[in-house]
Amino acid sequence: MNATTGEEIQTTCVIAGGGPAGMMLGFLLARAGVEVVVLEKHADFLRDFRGDTIHPSTLDLMHELGLLPEFLKLPHQELCYISAVIGKTSVQIGDLTHLPTQCRFIALMPQWDFLNFLAKQGARYPAFDLRMKAEVTDLIEQDGRFVGVRARTPSGELAITAALVVGADGRHSTVRERAGLVVDDFGAPMDILWMRLSRQPGDAGEPLMRIGAGKMLGMLDRGDFLQCAFVIPKGAADEVRQRGLETFRADIVELAPLLKDRVAQLQSWDDIKLLTVKVDRLREWYRPGLLCIGDAAHAMSPIGGVGINLAIQDAVAAANRLADPLRTGQAGVEVLADVQRRRMFPTRVTQRMQLVAQNKLLCRVLSSRELPTPPLPMRLINRFPLLQRIPGRVVGLGFRPEHIATPDVGGAATT
Numbered sequence: 001m002n003a004t005t006g007e008e009i010q011t012t013c014v015i016a017g018g019g020p021a022g023m024m025l026g027f028l029l030a031r032a033g034v035e036v037v038v039l040e041k042h043a044d045f046l047r048d049f050r051g052d053t054i055h056p057s058t059l060d061l062m063h064e065l066g067l068l069p070e071f072l073k074l075p076h077q078e079l080c081y082i083s084a085v086i087g088k089t090s091v092q093i094g095d096l097t098h099l100p101t102q103c104r105f106i107a108l109m110p111q112w113d114f115l116n117f118l119a120k121q122g123a124r125y126p127a128f129d130l131r132m133k134a135e136v137t138d139l140i141e142q143d144g145r146f147v148g149v150r151a152r153t154p155s156g157e158l159a160i161t162a163a164l165v166v167g168a169d170g171r172h173s174t175v176r177e178r179a180g181l182v183v184d185d186f187g188a189p190m191d192i193l194w195m196r197l198s199r200q201p202g203d204a205g206e207p208l209m210r211i212g213a214g215k216m217l218g219m220l221d222r223g224d225f226l227q228c229a230f231v232i233p234k235g236a237a238d239e240v241r242q243r244g245l246e247t248f249r250a251d252i253v254e255l256a257p258l259l260k261d262r263v264a265q266l267q268s269w270d271d272i273k274l275l276t277v278k279v280d281r282l283r284e285w286y287r288p289g290l291l292c293i294g295d296a297a298h299a300m301s302p303i304g305g306v307g308i309n310l311a312i313q314d315a316v317a318a319a320n321r322l323a324d325p326l327r328t329g330q331a332g333v334e335v336l337a338d339v340q341r342r343r344m345f346p347t348r349v350t351q352r353m354q355l356v357a358q359n360k361l362l363c364r365v366l367s368s369r370e371l372p373t374p375p376l377p378m379r380l381i382n383r384f385p386l387l388q389r390i391p392g393r394v395v396g397l398g399f400r401p402e403h404i405a406t407p408d409v410g411g412a413a414t415t
Contacts, residue, residue, distance in 0.1 A: 008161065009037075009158070010162070012326050013034060013166060014165055015038045015166040016167050016174065017039070017136075018132070019169075022040075022168030023118040023122070024311075025168065027125075029322070029406075030128035032409060037160055038128075038131065039151050040133075044132065053108060054076075055309040055397075056099050056106070057397050057402075058312050059101065059103040060403075061312065061404060064404040067117075068102060074109060074114075076107045077107075077108040079096075079105055079108060079220075079221075081096070082094030084208060084210065086372055086374045091379070093381050093382060093388060094395055096396045131153070134151045134152070134153045136174050137150055139179060149175075163329070164291065164331050165290045166293065167291070167297075168311075169296055171295040171296070175292060188279050190234055191234055193229070195272045197262045198226070198262055207219075210256055212255045213371045214366060217252060219256065233366045245269065248266075281299075286340060291322075294310075295307065297343075301355075304350075304354065305395070310347065314339075316404060317339055322335065342400075343400075345399065
């Protein structure tokens with residue numbers, strides 16, 4: 001594992017992608033004594049992410065690993081309730097304060113802090129090897145089985161052979177494309193324009209979502225700024241830009257008048273990033289010697305902010321099932337199929353709920369020019385607080401939350 005970059009090296013598991021799924025899987029395998037190399041194409045994790053939410057299910061995993069107190073020392077904000085303004089009506093539709101978890105809130109934390117934390121924990125184990133600026137470009141196949149990857153690095157090509165290749169390289173996965181895995185695209189009626197605006201003391205307690213006539217705006221309190229997501233019809237970004245920045249600012253103020261004195265901070269379209277929304281899923285997540293997890297296996301809608309946490313659950317399930325086979329030999333196709341079977345149910349159900357929300361609510365809002373009113377289910381949930389615990393559980397815990405079953409046998413160095 002310690003060969004110089006540019007040479008051919010050998011390990012037990014090579015993971016393409018240093019996002020939440022790849023970093024969590026790499027850390028857990030190394031902790032269980034499995035040699036692993038994680039390849040991340042960027043030089044660091046300091047990039048703007050759209051979903052910086054760490055849900056109670058993930059915070060429970062930090063507790064099971066004995067890392068929760070240290071993790072919560074990182075700067076974060078806590079979201080206990082999910083609320084919205086629909087038309088002129090305020091509704092509260094989610095309550096996380098009654099969850100049977102260690103933390104009854106969503107932690108709003110920059111994803112780079114989360115990934116750096118996992119990298120630091122993984123680095124305590126001699127079996128963990130994280131290589132930055134290493135972009136996977138191709139797979140190595142031999143006798144009908146994938147046996148490694150080729151990566152581009154500043155020092156030249158790096159070839160890594162391994163008993164298992166894991167694709168955790170996101171919704172535009174090179175691994176799944178090179179492996180020829182079939183993707184079913186379920187469509188999405190919207191894209192998102194993402195931006196930052198400064199936060200003021202009076203912003204505390206602002207609703208998570210504001211929905212108006214043909215417009216939607218999400219706002220997350222990030223301490224010294226508001227993380228804002230303006231929802232637009234699919235493919236409408238050019239049209240929005242053509243209408244002009246001043247019109248776009250006015251659309252934001254129409255939904256959230258409190259931002260009137262701040263929208264001028266959007267000085268050019270460079271301050272506004274486009275997130276192209278996709279919802280898709282692999283029919284099969286594996287081939288002999290290869291497995292995909294996280295967004296590489298199933299791109300999620302941003303509805304509920306659950307994509308990161310679903311990817312982390314994939315990683316835990318994969319580590320639980322793969323650690324022993326990888327320590328004793330190759331992980332056969334039946335083992336990889338077990339991982340997909342374990343995670344397919346929560347993936348299907350979550351995507352189904354997102355698609356219903358997209359097609360029943362978002363499409364209607366984005367195509368209408370009338371001020372909306374909360375649908376009956378939301379009015380009932382808002383009226384009866386006990387019902388708010390159901391969406392809180394779905395968002396906070398999801399379906400089939402995983403638990404750490406891998407041992408700590410990797411000989412971690414003390415910090």
